[in-house]
Amino acid sequence: MKNRLGRAWRNPRITLSAAFITTIIGAGALAGAVAPHSPLEMHPPDRLQAPSSRYPFGTDEFGRDTLSRLLHGTRISLLVAFVAVSLAAVAGTLIGVVAAYYRGWTEIMLMRIIEVILSFPPVLLAIAVIAFLGASIRNVTLTIAVLYTPLFARVAYGTSLRVREMEFVEAARAMGARDPRIIRRTLLPNILAPLMVQFSLSLGFAVLLESGLSFLGMGPPPPAPSWGRMVSSGRHFMELSPWLVIFPSLVILGTVLSFNLLGDGLRDHMDPRLRGAGGRTGNL
Amino acid sequence: MRAFLVRRLLSAAALVCVVATIVFFLIHLVPGDPALTIIGEEHATPEKLAAVRSALGLDRPLHVQYATWAAWIVRGDLGRSLVTSRPVRQDLGLRLPRTLELIAAAVGLAVVIGVPLGVVAARHHNGPLDMGASVLALVGVSAPVFVTGTLLVLAFSVQWRLLPSSGWTAVTTDPAGHAARLLMPAVVLSAGMSAVVMRMTRSSLLEVVLQDFIRTARAKGLAERRVLFRHALKNSLIPVVTVIGVQMGNLLGGSVIVEEVFAWPGVSTYLITGVSQRDYPVVQGVVLVICLAFVLINLGVDLLYGFLDPRIRYQ
Numbered sequence: 001m002k003n004r005l006g007r008a009w010r011n012p013r014i015t016l017s018a019a020f021i022t023t024i025i026g027a028g029a030l031a032g033a034v035a036p037h038s039p040l041e042m043h044p045p046d047r048l049q050a051p052s053s054r055y056p057f058g059t060d061e062f063g064r065d066t067l068s069r070l071l072h073g074t075r076i077s078l079l080v081a082f083v084a085v086s087l088a089a090v091a092g093t094l095i096g097v098v099a100a101y102y103r104g105w106t107e108i109m110l111m112r113i114i115e116v117i118l119s120f121p122p123v124l125l126a127i128a129v130i131a132f133l134g135a136s137i138r139n140v141t142l143t144i145a146v147l148y149t150p151l152f153a154r155v156a157y158g159t160s161l162r163v164r165e166m167e168f169v170e171a172a173r174a175m176g177a178r179d180p181r182i183i184r185r186t187l188l189p190n191i192l193a194p195l196m197v198q199f200s201l202s203l204g205f206a207v208l209l210e211s212g213l214s215f216l217g218m219g220p221p222p223p224a225p226s227w228g229r230m231v232s233s234g235r236h237f238m239e240l241s242p243w244l245v246i247f248p249s250l251v252i253l254g255t256v257l258s259f260n261l262l263g264d265g266l267r268d269h270m271d272p273r274l275r276g277a278g279g280r281t282g283n284l
Numbered sequence: 285m286r287a288f289l290v291r292r293l294l295s296a297a298a299l300v301c302v303v304a305t306i307v308f309f310l311i312h313l314v315p316g317d318p319a320l321t322i323i324g325e326e327h328a329t330p331e332k333l334a335a336v337r338s339a340l341g342l343d344r345p346l347h348v349q350y351a352t353w354a355a356w357i358v359r360g361d362l363g364r365s366l367v368t369s370r371p372v373r374q375d376l377g378l379r380l381p382r383t384l385e386l387i388a389a390a391v392g393l394a395v396v397i398g399v400p401l402g403v404v405a406a407r408h409h410n411g412p413l414d415m416g417a418s419v420l421a422l423v424g425v426s427a428p429v430f431v432t433g434t435l436l437v438l439a440f441s442v443q444w445r446l447l448p449s450s451g452w453t454a455v456t457t458d459p460a461g462h463a464a465r466l467l468m469p470a471v472v473l474s475a476g477m478s479a480v481v482m483r484m485t486r487s488s489l490l491e492v493v494l495q496d497f498i499r500t501a502r503a504k505g506l507a508e509r510r511v512l513f514r515h516a517l518k519n520s521l522i523p524v525v526t527v528i529g530v531q532m533g534n535l536l537g538g539s540v541i542v543e544e545v546f547a548w549p550g551v552s553t554y555l556i557t558g559v560s561q562r563d564y565p566v567v568q569g570v571v572l573v574i575c576l577a578f579v580l581i582n583l584g585v586d587l588l589y590g591f592l593d594p595r596i597r598y599q
Contacts, residue, residue: 123537128571131559208428212541215430239442249431257426
């Protein structure tokens with residue numbers, strides 16, 4: 001696994017996207033130090049300023065610096081995405097592995113619950129849940145985690161079904177290993193690769209969902225700077241100040257694109273059938 | 285086939301019942317009082333609140349409320365809006381066709397854009413055209429609809445003034461205006477699906493051309509174009525239909541934001557208004573109808589397989 005990951009860095013898609021993601025994470029982590037202004041401080045005389053040396057990305061309708069708000073917004077968007085997807089990954093993997101390993105009623109019950117969650121269109125479910133729980137960073141994070149749990153459960157379930165039939169699992173069982181140990185030491189390490197791909201792809205879509213909810217006014221409440229809300233409020237001033245929507249839009253697009261590119265790159269790299277020509281394919 | 289259909293319909297009905305039950309309890313178990321929403325906090329007195337709760341049946345035990353609500357749902361009655369007092373079914377009947385029109389236009393565009401692009405990418409696979417199509421697809425999948433929507437409005441409405449930025453007119457009164465207002469939302473909604481359709485067409489086509497029947501078709505001396513369109517493409521469409529079915533759920537979700545961006549008065553803007561006014565029957569009704577549509581679409585996709593590939597037997 002370590003060698004395979006080491007070789008992955010030679011893939012330009014992976015290096016480029018990882019570089020962008022690292023920059024964004026760094027910018028978010030150091031937002032307090034690198035942001036030129038406070039994200040919340042209003043400067044009424046400087047309302048709707050065009051990009052300049054003082055305000056590189058311009059200012060909004062309250063005279064707040066767009067660059068500083070974008071940098072601080074990075075923290076919220078990425079934190080929500082990372083925490084939500086990590087929770088989903090842990091819960092989903094546990095459900096999928098247990099269902100595949102124990103089969104029988106455990107499998108039927110767990111996978112039916114997963115199917116029920118999957119029968120809701122995700123954005124709709126998120127809106128319905130947040131409508132009733134209220135918009136807050138915690139509720140948005142938990143909602144996204146619940147929505148993405150089935151994706152990890154399905155990946156973990158499908159892969160575990162295959163791995164549990166392999167001889168090394170049989171050997172571990174024959175040597176007297178108990179179920180939790182077999183799951184932890186034998187099964188899990190062998191299903192990590194597809195889960196890592198799912199993790200990267202889910203991060204992209206979690207950023208997308210969080211910014212979409214913020215756009216609809218259902219993300220972290222104001223005045224907290226969030227990317228989706230910046231686009232949403234910037235739309236009212238689009239004719240006069242197009243940069244208010246252009247800069248946040250580009251940052252969201254770049255971040256989601258990078259996570260997807262990283263996920264695609266990792267998938268191609270870890271699945272030998274997809275390497276090179278995109279699988280075992282013919283010619284036209 | 286009949287046994288399969290009956291079984292699938294029963295499981296779809298069971299799923300809708302489970303979803304409806306979850307929606308009911310989700311709404312009734314979370315904090316918030318609909319009576320307070322109707323009266324408004326400034327006018328609320330204990331007597332008024334009790335009267336409204338009694339009128340709405342909210343003072344009865346939860347299982348009685350559930351049974352009454354379930355009986356309404358079975359009769360197709362989704363209740364009345366707490367804010368406008370209009371039947372939710374009537375409002376949905378007015379708005380659902382608009383959302384379906386938007387989705388149908390997006391699916392049509394996705395097929396028209398995605399399939400030819402997928403064919404081009406497959407024919408030139410690993411070439412510059414293939415790379416270009418893949419990059420386009422990746423951007424299409426990654427771009428949030430509110431970002432593409434907002435940027436398109438900025439370009440086509442604000443800068444070049446070619447298309448109206450938002451709104452809706454009835455097709456019967458102004459067909460050209462209706463089409464002009466439909467174009468941008470449909471393009472935005474179709475972007476993600478076009479990308480997925482393109483990727484699936486490409487990979488499926490590249491796999492199908494390895495099959496024996498393609499070799500036979502070529503050995504018979506058929507022209508490459510005929511091999512591609514008559515034999516390979518038709519047989520590579522099954523996964524494309526599957527992916528369109530799976531993506532319908534995303535379209536239903538995506539339409540929420542697209543309708544909001546373009547002020548398209550469909551089901552989603554109804555939902556958002558319901559959410560902001562804490563109008564529970566509206567939210568409940570919309571969620572239920574969309575989930576029902578989602579289940580029916582999946583059933584339709586399953587049935588379509590047999591039509592596209594007669595080898596598939598329903599068991």
